[in-house]
Amino acid sequence: MRGNNVVGLLFSNVHDERIRELTEKRAMASVPFGGRYRLIDFILSSMVNCGINKVGVITKSNYQSLMDHLGSGKAWDLSRKREGLYMLPPFGEQSSISNSRIDALSSSSRFL
Template sequence: MNGKNVLGMIFANIREETLETLTEKRTMGSVPFCSRYRLIDFPLSNMVESSVTKVGVVTNSNFNSLMDHVGTGKPWDLSRKTDGLYLLPPYSINSVTMWGNRIDAIYGNMSFLDHSTQEYVLMSDCYNVMNIDFNKVFDAHEKTGADITVVGVKAKKPVSFSNVLVFDKVEADGRITDASIDPNVDEAFYSTNIILMKKQLLETLVATAHSKNEVSFQRNILLD
């Protein structure tokens, strides 16, 4: 799988409640890191370095500083006539909270998905500070034939987060056979909310969940 066949979607407002005053007037994605960076720089750079040439940044509120930072996407070579960087409109119309309804966020931007020619969608939040080669994720997804690939990390479960998806059983080949939300454990193999799947599958799952008035991407889509 080539990164050019993958559409990137970055969620700029997810988990803002964990940073409290830092996100009162800015998105999670525009929170400074080590003075010279913003949190959105990490997923955005990781995608571009893995040859993803079309990225949509999903916003919700307080996104002026984010717009100022990413601009046209030129620092990431995303200022182009074909594909490039897109700032997607707020999605809080039907959200149960201002930050947490990923299903509404995707459903509200279905036209962006429909008009994209890429076959796959790679979704990421902004709170993961990491360098990751997504080409390895693309290769693993193709090799295993999985419907959905989720990037996980084995570490102490974040105490400030709720609704954390934990992989309770993972086979040697990486297949997840059992998972739960917020189990009572100290150390866990948990989801980073970096998710890869076919665009058509994502559209179908989100449209179905939205029609049922479901609001949890993890509980109503990943666990089901």
């Protein structure tokens, strides 16, 4: 069932510590797969195929390569005036870096 009230939310740095060699300079979501894709590509494609048109990507650190890869979201048809792809950096209203997932969700409450 496709609904307009569904929002996708991704944490780009989950389990970074498990493969430190690959995530030392990039977020887990931007780790290459098969030489052409990044891990986040599969998740975004699945969300779009399920009818989710508003997706937020919560980032914590090392997210420059992820932002470069995602761009405007055009590759997933998420380049829109309303809804679309949103990058949610780790800075809140007090300009402090979020330390936990709860802090990250709290700082992204305006998106939700």
